[in-house]
Amino acid sequence: MDLEYTVIETVHQNNAGQVIKIDYEFDETVAIEASTSSSLSSIARQNKEKRNRTYDVTITREQYQGMTQQLSSALSFDAFISVLRPFITGYYKDDELERAFSALDRDRSGSINVRELNSFLPILNETANGEALNAYVRKVDANFDGNLSYDEFRSLVLRGIGRDIICNHL
Structure with a gap:
């Protein structure tokens, strides 16, 4: 199985340079190869099936602030954006991942727990409850402590697990 994806990010800023809206368009193509052969002949065929999915995520500062009024431990919009980029793209540049990790590590313990x-x-995904998140954390939790160290968090991002959570692959 081959997975290909493209992500287009559009950042909207006000005159002061503050991010007021961010759009992500995410296209995912899964190619599955299956070999078949006929018993009547020695011809082997390669079949390739492609499945496409498209996800769009748009969030404004105003929307975010409205949604987070019910959450006591929500990130600021700017911190949310710094975490969102590596999560949804599956990669990072410069110190983006360190900033994302730091934004999520609210208790400064050096690891991210499911609550954080x-x-x-x-x-982004209201079905992302504690039980589902624990299952995803276990996929990269090398020391089985139920928390994400920086290296485990990095693995979660690079393996596209964060994107899977956001795109509702629970």
Whole structure:
């Protein structure tokens, strides 16, 4: 199975340079190869099936602030945006990942627990509950402590697990 994806990010800023809206267009193509052969002949065929999915995420500062009024531990909009970019793209540049990790590590313990992860994800995916998040954390939790160290968080992002959570692949 081959997975290909493209992400287009559009950032809207006000005159002061403050981000007021961010759009992500995410196209995912999965190619599945299946070999078949006929018993009547020695011809082997390669079949390739492609499945496409498109996701659009748009969030404004105003929308975000309205949604987070019900969450006591929600990130600021700017911190949310710094976490969102590597999560949804599956990659990062410069110190983006360190900033994202720091924004999520609210108690400054050096790791991210599910409660801290929950301060970010329900805004984008209301089905991302503690049980589902624990299942995703277990996929990269090398030391089995239920928390994400920086390296485990990096693995979660690079393996596209964050994107899977956001795109509702729960």
